[in-house]
Amino acid sequence: MKRIYTIALLLASLTRVVAQEAEQTVSSKINQVAVFLQGAQITRHASVPLKAGVSILTLTGIAPAVQQQSxxxxxxxxxxxxxxxxxxxxMEEHKKPEKIKLLDAERKRLTTLITQxxxxxxxYLxxxxxxxxxKSIGGTEKGVEVAELKAAMDYFRQxxxxxxxxxxxxxRTIRSYQxxxxxxDAQLTELRAIKGQPSGEIVVKVSTKAATTAELDVNYLVNEARWFPSYDIRAKNVKAPVGITYKANVSQQSGEDWENVTLTISSANPSEQGVRPIIKPWIVGYNNALSRRTVSGSMMTVxxxxxxxxxxxxxxxxxxxxVNVVVKGTSVGTVTDVNGNYSVPLTSDAEAVVFSFIGYNAIEKRLDKGSEINVQLAPDVTALNEVVTVGYATSGDDDSDDKSRIYGSSAQKMKREITATEVIRQTNVEFKLDEPFSIKSDGAVRATDMVEYELPAIYEYYCVPKLEEDAxxxxxxxxxxxxxxxxxxxxLFFEGKYIGKSILDTRNTADTLVVSLGRDSNVLVKREKKKEYSSRQFVGSNQKxxxxxxxxxxxxxxxxxxIVVEDQIPISNDKEITVDKLEDSHGxxxxxxxxxxxxxxIASGKTELITLKYAVRYPKGNRMLLE
Incomplete structure (x- = not known):
C-alpha cells in the first residue's frame, strides 16, 4: 500500500511539472523602434501573469525574418x-492587408471592363x-435608280x-482603363512582399518562485528596414544665414506594422562588420603574389x-x-517612383550603386558605363527561415578674414529641434522623435523632419568658363x-523658390562645407579666344x-x-614639351x-576682364591637343 502511495505521489508531481511547462500564448505590442541605416531594432512589451515554477511563453505575430542571434x-x-x-x-500567415484586397478587386474590375x-x-469590326x-446594289439584269443609289451610299457612309x-x-476607353x-499593378508590386508571409514566434522559457505579473521587454533585429538622410537647404538672400533641415526617409518591409511607436533614427549600421582591421606584413619580391597590387584602370572618376x-x-x-537605390559605402540614396524611374546624386568618390528590394536579389552596378543605369531584379528564392549572422559596427578654406564677403556673419549658430531630440552616443548619433510615429510594412518611404539649423555663411559665386559659362x-x-x-x-531653395537638387557631400570636404545654390543668369560670364594674340610658329626643330x-x-x-573664377593651362609630362605662362591677370x-x-x-552693373596667355613648345611632326 505504501508503494502505491509513492507512485501516486510521483505521478501527481510529474503532472504538476507538465502543467507548469505548458506553452502559454502571449500577446505583445511594439512600442519602440530604432531604425539604422540598414536594419531596425524592435522592442515589444508584454505584461504576462505567471504562476510559480517554470513557464513557456510564446510571443506570436513576430516578423518572419528576425535575426535570431539578436x-x-x-x-x-x-x-x-x-x-x-x-x-x-x-500555418499562420500574416493577414492580407485590406489595401491589397481592395486593389485585387479593382484589378479584376478593370480587367473585366477592358475585356468587355x-x-x-x-x-463593330x-x-x-x-x-x-x-456593296452590290440591285440585280445583274436591272439597273439601279439614282435615288436608290444615293440612299444606299448615304447609308454606307453614315x-x-x-x-x-x-x-x-x-x-480611348481601353487606354484609360489600361x-x-x-x-x-504598380501599387500591388510594391505591396507584394507582405502577401502570404508566414508568422514568426519567439519562445521564452522562464522561472519564478512565486506567482507574479511580469513586465517583459523583447528586443530583436530585422534587416528589411532602413533610412537615408536628405536635406532642405534654404537661403532667403545673400545677407541671411543658411537654413538646413535634416530629414529622415524611413521605410520597412519586415512583415509587421509599427503603429504609434517611439521611433529613434540612428546613424549606426549593424549590417557592417564590426571587427577592427589588422595590418599584415607586406612582402615585396619578384614573382611574389604578395607583392602585387590590383589596380583598376577602367574606373571612371565621378x-x-x-x-x-x-x-x-x-x-x-x-x-x-x-526599390532602394543607394550609392555604395554612403548614406546617399533614393527610391524608384511608380514607373520604376530613379535619379540619385553622386559623391566625388562614388564607385557603385546598390539596388535592393524585398523579395528580389540585390544588384550592385559600377559607375564606369555612363550616367544611365537600367537594371532588372530577379526574384529571391532564399528560404524564409534562413538566418544571417550580423555584427554590430564600431566607428569612430578658411575665409574668415575676408569680411567683405561674410554677408551672414551677424547671425548666430542656431539649432532648433523640430520633431526630434538629438543624442550623441559613443559611436553614433541618434534622433528620438518626440511624437509617436507609424510605419506600415509596405516599403513606402515616409519622410520626417528631425532638426533644423541656422548657420552663418559666406556667399560667393563660382565659375569655370572653360567648362561652362554659367555662374x-x-x-x-x-x-x-x-x-x-x-x-x-x-x-535647394533660394529666395523662396525651389532651384534644384544637389548633394551634401560631408565625407569629402575640409573645414568649410560648400553648398551650391544653383545658376544665376544675372551674372554673365564669357570666355573668348583672342585670335590676334594666338599664333603658331616653327623654331628650329620645334614648333611653338x-x-x-x-x-x-x-x-x-x-x-x-x-566671384571665384577658375581656368587652367596644360602641364608637361615630357622634358621635350615646355609650357610657359605669359599672362594671367594676377591669378x-x-x-x-x-x-x-x-x-x-564686382560692383553692380560693372564688368571685370581677365586675360590668360600661354605658349607650348614641342617637337615638329607631333600633334597635340592644346585647347
Whole structure:
C-alpha cells in the first residue's frame, strides 16, 4: 500500500511539472523602434501573469525574418530567463492587408471592363467587314435608280462613320482603363512582399518562485528596414544665414506594422562588420603574389554634383516602384517612383550603386558605363527561415578674414529641434522623435523632419568658363562638422523658390562645407579666344603654339558680388614639351595642377576682364591637343 502511495505521489508531481511547462500564448505590442541605416531594432512589451515554477511563453505575430542571434528578453529580477528561441509558424500567415484586397478587386474590375470593351470593338469590326464585302446594289439584269443609289451610299457612309467613331471612343476607353490598371499593378508590386508571409514566434522559457505579473521587454533585429538622410537647404538672400533641415526617409518591409511607436533614427549600421582591421606584413619580391597590387584602370572618376539615373524592372520587364537605390559605402540614396524611374546624386568618390528590394536579389552596378543605369531584379528564392549572422559596427578654406564677403556673419549658430531630440552616443548619433510615429510594412518611404539649423555663411559665386559659362552661387559654411551630418541628397531653395537638387557631400570636404545654390543668369560670364594674340610658329626643330583668352564677368545684379573664377593651362609630362605662362591677370597659380584662380569683387552693373596667355613648345611632326 505504501508503494502505491509513492507512485501516486510521483505521478501527481510529474503532472504538476507538465502543467507548469505548458506553452502559454502571449500577446505583445511594439512600442519602440530604432531604425539604422540598414536594419531596425524592435522592442515589444508584454505584461504576462505567471504562476510559480517554470513557464513557456510564446510571443506570436513576430516578423518572419528576425535575426535570431539578436533576440534579447528583459524582465524583473524575480523572473529568471532560462532560454530564448525563435521559430517560423508556416500555418499562420500574416493577414492580407485590406489595401491589397481592395486593389485585387479593382484589378479584376478593370480587367473585366477592358475585356468587355474589346468585345464591343470586335462587334463593330465585324459589322464594318460585312458592309465592305456586301456593296452590290440591285440585280445583274436591272439597273439601279439614282435615288436608290444615293440612299444606299448615304447609308454606307453614315454607318461606316459611326463605326469609326465608336472604335475611336472604345480605344480611348481601353487606354484609360489600361492606365488605371498600370497604377494598380504598380501599387500591388510594391505591396507584394507582405502577401502570404508566414508568422514568426519567439519562445521564452522562464522561472519564478512565486506567482507574479511580469513586465517583459523583447528586443530583436530585422534587416528589411532602413533610412537615408536628405536635406532642405534654404537661403532667403545673400545677407541671411543658411537654413538646413535634416530629414529622415524611413521605410520597412519586415512583415509587421509599427503603429504609434517611439521611433529613434540612428546613424549606426549593424549590417557592417564590426571587427577592427589588422595590418599584415607586406612582402615585396619578384614573382611574389604578395607583392602585387590590383589596380583598376577602367574606373571612371565621378565628381560631386553628377548624378546617375535609370529604371528598375523585374524579370518580366515590368517597372518596380519603391526599390532602394543607394550609392555604395554612403548614406546617399533614393527610391524608384511608380514607373520604376530613379535619379540619385553622386559623391566625388562614388564607385557603385546598390539596388535592393524585398523579395528580389540585390544588384550592385559600377559607375564606369555612363550616367544611365537600367537594371532588372530577379526574384529571391532564399528560404524564409534562413538566418544571417550580423555584427554590430564600431566607428569612430578658411575665409574668415575676408569680411567683405561674410554677408551672414551677424547671425548666430542656431539649432532648433523640430520633431526630434538629438543624442550623441559613443559611436553614433541618434534622433528620438518626440511624437509617436507609424510605419506600415509596405516599403513606402515616409519622410520626417528631425532638426533644423541656422548657420552663418559666406556667399560667393563660382565659375569655370572653360567648362561652362554659367555662374553658380555657393554658400560656404564654417565648422559644419559639429552638426553630425551624413552625406545625402539636398533640395535647394533660394529666395523662396525651389532651384534644384544637389548633394551634401560631408565625407569629402575640409573645414568649410560648400553648398551650391544653383545658376544665376544675372551674372554673365564669357570666355573668348583672342585670335590676334594666338599664333603658331616653327623654331628650329620645334614648333611653338601661343594661345590667348579673355574672360569677361558682368554683374547685372543690384548688389555687388564676389566671384571665384577658375581656368587652367596644360602641364608637361615630357622634358621635350615646355609650357610657359605669359599672362594671367594676377591669378593664383598652382604649379602641380596648372589651375589658375581669380577672386574678384564686382560692383553692380560693372564688368571685370581677365586675360590668360600661354605658349607650348614641342617637337615638329607631333600633334597635340592644346585647347
Amino acid at each position: 533576440i534579447q528578453v528583459d524582465g524583473p529580477a524575480s523572473v529568471k530567463i532560462l532560454s530564448v528561441s525563435f521559430r517560423i509558424n508556416y 470593351e474589346k468585345s464591343i470593338q470586335e462587334v 465585324e459589322e464594318e467587314n460585312i458592309l465592305k464585302t456586301n 454607318r461606316l462613320l459611326d463605326i469609326k467613331q465608336q472604335l475611336m471612343q472604345s480605344e 492606365e488605371e490598371l498600370a497604377k494598380v 565628381t560631386a554634383g553628377n548624378e546617375v539615373h535609370g529604371k528598375v524592372m523585374d524579370d518580366e520587364g515590368q517597372p518596380i516602384p519603391g 553658380f552661387l555657393t554658400a560656404k559654411i564654417m565648422d559644419w562638422d559639429q552638426y553630425n551630418f551624413l552625406e545625402g541628397e539636398a533640395s 603654339v601661343a594661345l590667348a583668352y579673355e574672360i569677361s564677368i558682368r554683374n547685372k545684379k543690384g548688389l555687388p558680388i564676389s 593664383e597659380y598652382d604649379h602641380n595642377t596648372g589651375t589658375l584662380t581669380w577672386k574678384k569683387e
